[in-house]
Each structure stands twice: as C-alpha cells, then as structure tokens.
Amino acid sequence: MKAEFLMSRQSAIINFTEKYCDTAEKLLDSNAFRKVLTSYLEKLRKKDNALYNHFIVKTEGDFELLVEELINVFKLLLVLRVEDFEKIQSKYISYFEGRDFFVELIEGIYSFWRRMERYAVVSNSRRGQGLENVGFIEANNDFNNLILSVYRRIEETVMGYQHRVYRQLTAGANAGLIINKVDWLCPPEYSFLERIPFIETVILQPPFITYPKVNKRSGYFEEVFKNPLEDSSINEHHWFCYPAKIGDLYAYVYFHKDFICQGITLSNLFELATEEECRNRKPDIIYIYGMKDFNREMSTVFYKDKENDIVIGYANYNEGIDYFGYMKKMLLTLHNIKMLERGSLPLHGAMVNITTKTNKEYNIVIVGDSGAGKSESLEAFRVLSEEYIKDMKVIFDDMGVLSLDKKNQIVASGTEIGAFVRLDDLDAGYAYKSMDRSIFMNPDKENARLVLPIATYEEVTKRYPVDYFFYANNYADGEELTFFNTPKEALKVFKEGARMAKGTTAESGLVKSYFANPFGPYQKKARCDALLNKYFSILFERNIQVGEIKTKLGIQGMEKEGPKRAAKKLLELLEGVQNSTTEAKPKASPKK
Structure with a gap:
C-alpha cells in the first residue's frame, strides 16, 4: 500500500x-x-x-x-x-x-x-x-x-x-494489519500476484462490527474451464493477501481494499499461516476476491489449474459479493474439491468431541445444510450438559472431512478455527458473552451474523474416530432421535439433503440440496456418489450409529425449543451408554 x-x-x-x-x-x-x-x-x-x-x-x-x-x-x-x-x-x-x-x-x-x-x-x-x-x-x-x-x-x-x-x-x-512481502513459489502465469503483500498479523479492537451491503448468499459456485485469471493485471497497492490454513490445505486469499472487512473477518475463521510456512510454498488454493473486470454481472466461479495443481476461485468486483458467505463458502468449496480428489468426503455440518465425568470420549457428527439447526443443537447441548459433561470441544461448525486412517477406521477433522453463525438462532445472551472476541455483521438486520473463534488449529485438524453420525432434520416433527438400519436407507436421507430454509440464503420453503452440501459435492456428484457408498458401507460395518436428529428449527414456534429437545435426547443417549453395564452402544432402533 x-x-x-x-x-x-x-x-x-x-x-x-x-x-x-x-x-x-x-x-x-x-x-x-x-x-x-x-x-x-x-x-x-x-x-x-x-x-x-x-x-x-x-x-x-x-x-x-x-x-x-x-x-x-x-x-x-x-x-x-x-x-x-x-x-x-x-x-x-x-x-x-x-x-x-x-x-x-x-x-x-x-x-x-x-x-x-x-x-x-x-x-x-x-x-x-x-x-x-x-x-x-x-x-x-x-x-x-x-x-x-x-x-x-x-x-x-x-x-x-x-x-x-x-x-x-x-x-x-477498529483493526490493524501488519503486512509483509513474501517470496512464494509463484507459477509464471500468476506473477502479477507476487507483489501483493501478505498479512502477517491482525489486531482487532472488539466489539468489531461491520455493515456489508448484502446479508444473504444465493446460487452455486460454478466451475469454468478457462482460467479466469488469464491475462489479468492488478494494482498491488489496492490488494492484500490473507494466507489461510484450511484444514490441511494452504489458501492464498487475495482481496481488494474495498472489501477489507471480509478479509479481516477471515482471522476469526481460518488460521493465519506464518511467513515461514508460506515462503517458497505453492498454495493448494488461490482465491481472488473483488477483481475488477468488464463483466457487469456478478461472477463467482472456480477453475482447476491441473498443470500447477491449484484450484482457483474468482469473484469479480460487485456489490453483490459484499457478504462474508461469498468469502467463506467459496474457500470451502475449493477445499472440498481438493478433498474429493484425494479420496476424502467433505461434510457440511458440525462435530463435537465430548468427555464425560467418567473420562469416556464420544465424537458426534451432525450433517446439515445452512439453517438445519446443527450449530444450534450443539450450543443447546453445551448449555444442558454442564452438569454431566467434563469437557466439550467443537471440532467443526460448518465444514469437516471424513477420511480413513491406516487401520481403515473412519475419522473426522475440521477446516475452520471459528464459526459463522446466525445471531437470531443463538441463545439471547450468547452473543454478548462472546462480544470480546466476536465480529458482528449487520446486527440490526435479518440474518445478522456472528463470527467467533471456537477452537485451536491443532484441535480442529486432529483426526477423531466417529461414534455417532446424524442428519439434521429441521422440518419434521416427531421423535428427536431415530436410527437407520442399512446404508441404503441412510443414504436416501443424506443424499436428499432436505431442509426448511431459514433465511440464511435466498431460498425459501422446503428445499433440497445434494448431500446437504452445495460446496463441492454438488459440483462433483459422480465422484461424491462413489465416496458416499464407500464411507457409508464402512460406517455400518464398523457399527457406528447412523441416524437422524430432529432439530425442528424450521417449525414455527420451535426455533429455540426444538434444538433444546434434540440436545436433551442426545444427552440421554450418551448417559444411557455411559451407565450401561456392558458399556456397549445401544442397538439401532427402526427409523420412525
């Protein structure tokens, strides 16, 4: 600058x-x-x-x-x-x-x-x-x-x-940036990015409140087959790079100064890579956010640079991208494309690691699209469980990954050190308790959001064996917890990805999205189908409980009570396992 x-x-x-x-x-x-x-x-x-x-x-x-x-x-x-x-x-x-x-x-x-x-x-x-x-x-x-x-x-x-x-x-x-020039392994076709300074340190003065122009995301990120950065030029004095660690991947996120609030917010969500980690490193992901081109329409696309083994994300300069969802979700899409290529299964959901008073550990994964109630159920569980739980760690609260360890055991890990949550669906006092660490977005509008750190990078990227694997159903009434008996039965529900839209995107009513994950799996269905069949077969072979948790978040009048009831049932389930004399998991009950 x-x-x-x-x-x-x-x-x-x-x-x-x-x-x-x-x-x-x-x-x-x-x-x-x-x-x-x-x-x-x-x-x-x-x-x-x-x-x-x-x-x-x-x-x-x-x-x-x-x-x-x-x-x-x-x-x-x-x-x-x-x-x-x-x-x-x-x-x-x-x-x-x-x-x-x-x-x-x-x-x-x-x-x-x-x-x-x-x-x-x-x-x-x-x-x-x-x-x-x-x-x-x-x-x-x-x-x-x-x-x-x-x-x-x-x-x-x-x-x-x-x-x-x-x-x-x-x-x-409100915020301070220490920036530096970093020598990274830059392919010749991206040489125009070499002069852009990297962010070395971020200093926030909480509460940090921003007012982006948009408060909802819409549509899908589409793959293009011509590099959107071809023949590009850039004024390096108007750009910054946030080097992010997303799970095991490195992403160099370049953003225009006019969208600096979205770039700064990354610091509460993705671990900031050090200069030493970036020096002489070619990234897995490059994202250009706010590039001025000759297209009046908003463009949010990605491209697979096979020659350099880099996935490129591109969002052109447009008022429509001024929402953190276009920053975060594109990065997670690019991450998930890479994971699918490596044989891992990206999950749109949440995961919690629980240690009981008797030092037993349980790892619970809840899959669901935006507004399904996964995050709200975990928060309700945290509030209810204080008397019974020794420790509770949120491993991921939006995007995670299933992979196989050396023993062919299913393990899960996260991508983000923070959470991007809807303010309206949290406990009334929760945001205020977290004010000293949080970044608030349009707190006076519908779909107000909060971004806050929830875990360390080491905790997030550790591989945890999965004990319970749920789909978050926010639209149906009935029994809060039910279980599937076969992979086929489970896959039908998980693939359908049904939910009642909660205003977190431009959708409304009962909608469906493939595997509740429009960020990678939707774009690569064939590859994801093969991995779903593989992983769900192993889940059932290993007797890992696969079921449905009804959060009822989309049912009018149940926005708060629904997640609480679901959390209570989940707590009762763990207590039942904990108190079992055989210490065996309960048999799967037929889905109702």
Whole structure:
C-alpha cells in the first residue's frame, strides 16, 4: 500500500508506515483529516443540510475555502479560546455566531468518522516517514487517544466548559494489519500476484462490527474451464493477501481494499499461516476476491489449474459479493474439491468431541445444510450438559472431512478455527458473552451474523474416530432421535439433503440440496456418489450409529425449543451408554 490514507465505500485505511500522526497539529494537517472533513461536508451538501448552509455562507459558497478555513479554525482552537479570536484572528470570529452550530459540526465530524470501518496498516518490509511494526499495538492505542483528546479539547474550548462524563470509545482504528512481502513459489502465469503483500498479523479492537451491503448468499459456485485469471493485471497497492490454513490445505486469499472487512473477518475463521510456512510454498488454493473486470454481472466461479495443481476461485468486483458467505463458502468449496480428489468426503455440518465425568470420549457428527439447526443443537447441548459433561470441544461448525486412517477406521477433522453463525438462532445472551472476541455483521438486520473463534488449529485438524453420525432434520416433527438400519436407507436421507430454509440464503420453503452440501459435492456428484457408498458401507460395518436428529428449527414456534429437545435426547443417549453395564452402544432402533 503506497498512499497515506484511503477512503472507499464505508471504510478508511490509514497507512502508518507512510505517515503516523503523533501530535494534534500533525493530525489536523494530515491529508487524512482533510479527506474526512471534505467527505463529511459533501454529505451535508447533498442533503441540503441546515448545518452546512449555516457555514457555507461564511465563504460565500466557496466549498474549498470552507474546508481550508475550518481546518485553520480547528488548529487555532488548540491554543486559543473563542474569546481570543476577536483580538488575534478576527477573520474567523463569524464561525462562532451560534456556538451550538459549531458544537454540532464537531460532533458530526466525529460521528461520521466513528461510523466508518477504520483500519490501520503498517508494512514490515520497507521504511517510510511513518511507523514500523515494533510497538504497533501501543502506537495504535496512542493514535486512538490522540483523536479522543483532539476532539474533546476542541469541543470543550468551544463550549467553554469541560465534559463531566468521558466515554473511552475506540476512535482510532477498529483493526490493524501488519503486512509483509513474501517470496512464494509463484507459477509464471500468476506473477502479477507476487507483489501483493501478505498479512502477517491482525489486531482487532472488539466489539468489531461491520455493515456489508448484502446479508444473504444465493446460487452455486460454478466451475469454468478457462482460467479466469488469464491475462489479468492488478494494482498491488489496492490488494492484500490473507494466507489461510484450511484444514490441511494452504489458501492464498487475495482481496481488494474495498472489501477489507471480509478479509479481516477471515482471522476469526481460518488460521493465519506464518511467513515461514508460506515462503517458497505453492498454495493448494488461490482465491481472488473483488477483481475488477468488464463483466457487469456478478461472477463467482472456480477453475482447476491441473498443470500447477491449484484450484482457483474468482469473484469479480460487485456489490453483490459484499457478504462474508461469498468469502467463506467459496474457500470451502475449493477445499472440498481438493478433498474429493484425494479420496476424502467433505461434510457440511458440525462435530463435537465430548468427555464425560467418567473420562469416556464420544465424537458426534451432525450433517446439515445452512439453517438445519446443527450449530444450534450443539450450543443447546453445551448449555444442558454442564452438569454431566467434563469437557466439550467443537471440532467443526460448518465444514469437516471424513477420511480413513491406516487401520481403515473412519475419522473426522475440521477446516475452520471459528464459526459463522446466525445471531437470531443463538441463545439471547450468547452473543454478548462472546462480544470480546466476536465480529458482528449487520446486527440490526435479518440474518445478522456472528463470527467467533471456537477452537485451536491443532484441535480442529486432529483426526477423531466417529461414534455417532446424524442428519439434521429441521422440518419434521416427531421423535428427536431415530436410527437407520442399512446404508441404503441412510443414504436416501443424506443424499436428499432436505431442509426448511431459514433465511440464511435466498431460498425459501422446503428445499433440497445434494448431500446437504452445495460446496463441492454438488459440483462433483459422480465422484461424491462413489465416496458416499464407500464411507457409508464402512460406517455400518464398523457399527457406528447412523441416524437422524430432529432439530425442528424450521417449525414455527420451535426455533429455540426444538434444538433444546434434540440436545436433551442426545444427552440421554450418551448417559444411557455411559451407565450401561456392558458399556456397549445401544442397538439401532427402526427409523420412525
């Protein structure tokens, strides 16, 4: 990143490497402050706002002069009282005719700034007139305090008295990035990506709240057979790379600065790879998010680069992709394509590892598409089980993988260190308890989302033997837990992938998706069919319990009670196994 300061859409990026303001004078003299002030006044002008009209007459309608004079007035207010202007700077005395207007202006600028998503960036690979990464956290805190002090000092000078209540809000950057140049094994056809800096460290100031333009995902990611990056070029100063570890795979995720909130959110979901891990490494996945092309329609496609053994994801620059689902789900699709090629079976669902008070371990997998109630059932289980369970670890809460170990035993592992969950379906106090670690998305809208870390990378990628394997049914009433007797019977339900849509996507009503997983298996049905037959045969051969858990999340009035009842039945099942004198699993009961 070359510029000192960038503003686009609802975000601001401050380049601490190029320019770091450590005094009030530097702050008010900065290009950044001038841009913020100009943008705020332009917003007022478009609305024909009374506040704007009050001040623009001071310069006889000259907008540029108004910006210049307001900056001068703000700087003078650092050293002068309003009463001193008449003696020392009488040309500006008219700005204080009706001090309430000036206080309103100060509050307006401050609120305009704070409503923006604000990011600080420092480079670890070059020197400018700014700041290196040493002490970046402290510098970011100092910058925050500087803005607060300048705002308060100017406002109190105009008011003529001090505030009596001070709120230590985050007025600096909401998030900070330390970036670096990394030498990776870049195939010649992707050489235009080599200059884009990698994110080395992410610093968040919680609660981190973003307001993306879209709050639902729609459609499928389609495979194309011509590389979408062919003959591409890119302005490296407008891009960042988040090197993500997705399960066992490495993904280099390149995102445009205008979608920086989606890139930052990755830090709560996928483990950030180190510079050492990326150096001289060719990634398994490359994802380009926000590439400007000549296509007015939204394009979200993937391509298999067989020559370089890389799966390429591509989302063009479009307002429609401004939803984290297009970032996360594309990456998981690319991951799943790779897993299918390697003979592993990708799962759309959730998995929990449970240790009872008697030190017995159980690993439970629940398969289901978005809104099926898998995550909500696990959360209800966690709440109900505190009295009976010694430890509970969520291994994955969206996408996992079934594979075979050396003994041909089925094991499962995860892909993400975090969860991307629907706020409406969580316990009322859950989000607030997790506020210090969470990233909130459109909390005031339908399908509000929360992204929070839930496990370590080591826990997620460990291979766990599967004990129970359920399909999450959110639309049918009846017995909460039922079991299948044959692979054929089970495969019919799992392949059908039926669920009542909950508003997490653009779908509505009772819908079906192949194996409840439109992220890879849907695109590669033939390959997935073969693996489903193989894995389900082994599940039954190994006497692993395969069944259905009715979460009832899609039934009106059962949004909270349904997952609780399902969790209670699951707990009773484990208690029954635990208390069994033979310590054998219960026989499968016929599906009702």
